[in-house]
Amino acid sequence: MSETIVAVPDSYTREQLEVAILGAPPALTSDEVAELSGVESETSKRLWRALGFADAAGQAAFTELDVQAVQDTIALTDSGAIDRDHVMALTRALGQTMARLADWEVATLAGRVEELERGEQATGSRLGSATRLVEDLSPGFEKVLVHAWRRHLAAAVARVSAMGAQDADLHTAELTVGFADIVQFSAYSNQHTQARLGEMVEVFESRATDAVATHGGRVIKTLGDSVLYVCDEPEAAYDVAAAIVRSFGRDKSLPDVRVGLATGPVVMRLGDVFGPAVNLAARMTSVARRNRIIADQRTAGLLPPEQFQLRTLPLRPLRGFGDVEPIAVKRL
Incomplete structure (x- = not known):
């Protein structure tokens, strides 16, 4: 302009x-x-x-x-x-x-x-x-x-x-990836007007973005019914997830959400992120319960045990990862 x-x-x-x-x-x-x-x-x-x-x-x-x-x-x-x-x-x-x-x-x-x-x-x-x-x-x-x-x-x-990027590859760093999505978004879309759907998506993106910024994370992308973010530390990624769940899950006028967390080397290119941790975080939301946060073994192991309750869930098949034991995470 x-x-x-x-x-x-x-x-x-x-x-x-x-x-x-x-x-x-x-x-x-x-x-x-x-x-x-x-x-x-x-x-x-x-x-x-x-x-x-x-x-x-x-x-x-x-x-x-x-x-x-x-x-x-x-x-x-x-x-x-x-x-x-x-x-x-x-x-x-x-x-x-x-x-x-x-x-x-x-x-x-x-x-x-x-x-x-x-x-x-x-x-x-x-x-x-x-x-x-x-x-x-x-x-x-x-x-x-x-x-x-x-x-x-x-x-x-x-x-x-x-953030600890290796001198040999300044595009790669160890991060915790969070993926939050709206439960049964397609069904919600079919039951509400386009105006209402647009309002809900705006509320979701706004609240999720606020949660990420508050806890020092970074939003990588929003896809209408989901948001992908990264944090330097697993605790911060959990706090973002918990804030999203509180903000959305307790609002009866809005659908439920679920969040997956995974930690590992992440490649950053042109504002996007790639790597197994990114894919795993997204895949885990498919087996998470409503308004719950689940993490992979690596993320759970990095959380202070005196501050978090960890519950290992049964093996679940995740596309591209085989059978995985996700861990339900909750701050004490």
């Missing part, structure tokens, strides 16, 4: 809203962007695809700001700081992150647009209220966006240096 302020017209179109967001009307083709930025056409198109956009196929879909963005991106390699492969990887990560943020922003603000259209300053068009909202929010939100990125970057660097 640009800080350029566009005058609100008497009538509104989608194109006018696009200008309010981009700061200028699209007037350049991808080939013209490449020519003006001084890079090969295929390189410019690769960057565009890495950001998550389809090829504009000769259409005037770009602005001067896109030219500047291509130049700034290529300058990263020209400086010698990183190579082209690293630039493409970072661009893909940026595109995926921004796409989700944009969808989240639109979904969050859609209700506000409706409120504005019902108020005294209604424009007679949702596009009109959306345009005004963009103009009001863009300057401040862009500043917060950059600040949040810097804060998260600082936190990520601190994690790499402090």
